[in-house]
Amino acid sequence: MGLEEKLPSGFVLTTVEQAAGWVRKSSVFPATFGLACCAIEMMTTGAGRYDLARFGMEVFRGSPRQADLMIVAGRVSQKMAPVLRQVYDQMPNPKWVISMGVCASSGGMFNNYAIVQGVDHIVPVDIYLPGCPPRPEMLLDAILKLHQKIQTSKLGVNAEEAAREAEEAALKALPLIEMKGLLR
Structure with missing residues (x-):
């Protein structure tokens, strides 16, 4: 005998955070940042067969000021790293951020001076998507996992400060390649 049984039909019970989370997850606008082979799979995901529009992602935005999701698809060179950070900083x-492909996540097979060994050295990454290149189905799964993360995120006056602290902690974290001990 809960409260739901006493209310008239059609009455919805929720919190402001849950409603805002549902709205935010249903209207994610990705920025175009395809750098290599993974960009082809990212474009395929936006086409008719996989149809990102059913998740509220109608169009890849050309301007970072209109986007709230960056899909880094492919390897990031040292010269592209400042541009990537600038685009990230311009996003509201x-x-x-989704790191798509093994090259974006860890440098992949390009372990040299010209390629950034993981985009998480430049921007904080929310979802890592492995593969070379990852299939469109895998990108859809990563987007759905990001939707879950967005829907459960907290609101409030400290949300921006918490995001800033999380970003600083992620950027200060020791890369796996430099860790010693059981990982080596």
Whole structure:
């Protein structure tokens, strides 16, 4: 005998955070940042067969000021790193990042001076998507996992400060390649 049984039909019970989370997850606008082979799979995901529009992602935005999701698809060179950070800084809050492919996540097979060994050295990453290149189905799964993360994120006056602290902690974290001990 809960409260739901005493209310008239059609009455919805929720919190402001849950409603705002549902709205935010249903209207994510990705920024175009395809750098290599993974960009082809990212474009395929936006086409008719996989149809990102059913998740509220109608169009890849050309301007970072209109986007709140950056999908870094492919390897990031040292010269492209400042541009990537500038595009990320121009995006409005809240913003999310998906690192698509092994090259974006860890440098992949390009372990040399010209390629950044993981985009998480430049911007905080919310979802890592492995593969070379990852299939469109995998990108859809990563987007759905990001939707869950967005829907459960908190609101309030401290949300921006918490995001800033999380970003600083992620950027200060020791890369896996430099860790010693059981990982080596």
